[in-house]
Amino acid sequence: MSLAEDLDYSLFNDYINGFMMSKVMFTACELGVFDLLESEEFLTFDVIAERLGTSSHGMEQLLDICVTLKLLKVEMKRGKALYQNTELATLYLTKSGSKSQYNMLLYMSKTTYSCWNHLTEAIREGKNQYMRTFGIPSNDLFEAIYRSEEELTKFMHGLHEIWSINGRDVITAFDLSTFTLIYDLGGNPLRSIVLQCINLCVQCYPGSAPFTLHQFLEFIIHLGDFFRDPIPEADLYILARVLHDWADNKCVQLLRSIYQACKPGCGVLVVETLLAEDKRGPLTSQLYSMNMLVQTEGKERTPTEYHKLFTQAGFQDFQFKKTGKIYDAILARK
Structure with a gap:
């Protein structure tokens, strides 16, 4: 050779x-x-x-x-x-490592790895493989992803671990100091991100970010089903690893609900991994998009595709930033 x-x-x-x-x-x-x-x-x-x-x-x-x-x-x-x-x-x-990814590795081993055994079927059928893997109907996405308290806890701890590495780059991608009341929509473990946001905004923009513990507790209390529950009024809504779970029509539905709930000047911060415009990279983003096919009904998207979703929902002010890490940031304002 x-x-x-x-x-x-x-x-x-x-x-x-x-x-x-x-x-x-x-x-x-x-x-x-x-x-x-x-x-x-x-x-x-x-x-x-x-x-x-x-x-x-x-x-x-x-x-x-x-x-x-x-x-x-x-x-x-x-x-x-x-x-x-x-x-x-x-x-x-290690569980005690300062940047431990232990829980996410266990989730990937027990859940993601198992689902990927049926990648061929996922590509043939164009739908997730929870029925074949765990006997759960593919249209019952929440039950599939959070099929037990243990699974939910492991997944949430895993997401927290990811944010411990990627959160700072996402939060500092834009000046968020003008937003005083922040809500997570989607049940992600945004506690760590919000606390980082509070700390970073206070450090970077002294006196301009009047965050309070009460606001943080409100943020926690108002989590729910964003497709059925009323969207609470806020200055900034965070959608972290949420939109990639859903088909375009569901994304527009959610973004439109946020648009109707918020006042002019309010924003939506989206945390996702962005595909290149030709969709031929980065490799990690492509693999994550394939994982969305196997495990959800969504996909990873390009900046242009996200811009289209926001425009359809009514938002006009749209910007994005590549962080250089796994996850990137999008900020849209009403």
């Missing part, structure tokens, strides 16, 4: 085995490998297996793959391999 062919085959092989690498990381998290090694460094595979209740043979293989993936480090002492976390694992894969 030529050098070019070798490189092509290497890339091809990476693609083939990509799902295996993801599952290795998910499994190590689920078994508690990284949490154990955070509390006790330099353990042998047999000790780790005993502590976590697994087979020694399986655990040794898992640990060594994690070393190759740079999730763990290993030192040889007296002929024995001693394992410890890498900085990446400590930061993102």
Whole structure:
């Protein structure tokens, strides 16, 4: 084979085995490998297996793959391999990590990964795969996504973890200091985002952001079904990872309800991952859009597609900013 062919085959092989690498990381998290090694460094595979209740043979293989993936480090002492976390694992894969993504990884392993087993059917049929995966009708989206209290809690904690990394870039994309009463619509764990917004606005625009604890509590109390419940009056509505769940007509319905509820000058902050205008990137956005096909009735969209939705709902002032992170920001005003 030529050098070019070798490189092509290497890339091809990476693609083939990509799902295996993801599952290795998910499994190590689920078994508690990284949490154990955070509390006790330099353990042998047999000790780790005993502590976590697994087979020694399986655990040794898992640990060594994690070393190759740079999730763990290993030192040889007296002929024995001693394992410890890498900085990446400590930061993102332990429950106590400062930027832990533990809950989202478990959700992806238990729910997303399972649904993606039916990607072929999702593409053929053009609808989510909760019926095949969990026996839940595909038209009952809320029951599918939040099918148990445990699942809901895990999902909400996972979203909070994502915002711990992406929230600051989203909130600082625009000057939000003129908005004094903020509501989340959609049940996302926006507590962290709103608190960041309060803190950042006070830091960046001293004296211009009169946020209060009472307003924050109102924000929490008024969460509900935004398709059936009245939309409360506010200065700014936050839709974080909401519109991508729904088909265009549902998005316009929600945005129109917000438009009718708010006064001139009020705004809507949308937090989503934006596709390029030709829809051929970024890769993460494309994969997330495919995930919307598998798990919801929506999709990720381009800035132009979002502009069209807002225009149909009545909004005229529309702007967006790419943050350079996974999630981008859109701000529209009435």
